[in-house]
Amino acid sequence: MEFNIVDKLLAITSLGSEWVLWLLLALSVISLGVIVERLIFYARIRLDFVNFSREVTRRLIDNDIDGIKGMCSTSASIESQTILRGLEYKERGVDAMEQSMTGFLFGEKQKLDHGLVILGTLGSNAPFIGLFGTVIGIIQAFSDLATNPAGGPSVVMAGISEALIATAVGLIVAIPAVIAFNGFQRVVRRKLSNAEAMKNLVIAHFSE
Structure with a gap:
């Protein structure tokens, strides 16, 4: 029996892109948790340095x-x-x-720095995870068209519009993570610089 890697990969796409959305939702919860925890931590060590x-x-x-x-x-x-x-x-x-x-x-x-690596990783990779979900959705849409040619372009368009949601969700997860990461990095540098000055x-x- 001949092994066809393309058929195996197409079988994966049959799972759809919904699981990618659930993954992104879980990552957004993790990102929000880290952001809230860091905000509380930095507020606790806040100081009027001047x-x-x-x-x-x-x-x-x-x-x-x-x-x-x-x-x-x-x-x-x-x-x-x-x-x-x-x-x-x-x-x-x-x-x-x-x-x-x-x-x-x-x-x-x-x-x-605790937790900042999570925000940096999510900010960098969440869009790619969303794009992966979109690609899976597009592949599935064209596969549906191949099995149902009578459906016409409307079958593909509906599938692609649903698939693009994954990219949008990926960006929604990534943008706050990137903003928080950059802001927190600035806080860390300032705190260490201030402490070094006091030393x-x-x-x-x-x-x-």
Whole structure:
């Protein structure tokens, strides 16, 4: 018996494109979940950095280390926690302070990036998944025409219009994911830059 790969692939298209729509729906739920979780997380570590850095600078000039500790301990922001981590190693010298803050920032970067790979992947691939569903639908439409020639072009047009829905849904899933991914990436870069600035400010104060 001769193996015909085309016939095997055509058999797959008989499943239709509806399962692709269900897949895209599931991916949209995942994307929305990640977006909401990230919004809550970034809101929790939000900080008025301009006023915060100004106050930290003033207290460093006044050598009010206890005041800085008290101010930073009330905030969950990465900037304030970076300062606290450095001050914990104050007695061990500037090098220990710098290394402790650098290590802390590496760990915090993973927390800041959590879930963003999902948004990036969905934003890049959801349109292709939708296009795949459209191609399957178009193949199925022409297959229906071949088995029912009397139906005429209306059979094909109806099938193609249904198939194009998959591409539209793919774009609907991808666009918010891309927007959120780019926005969150900007937040991550800004938070890490701010924390790095605070690290340098503290190190400069305690350097001889």
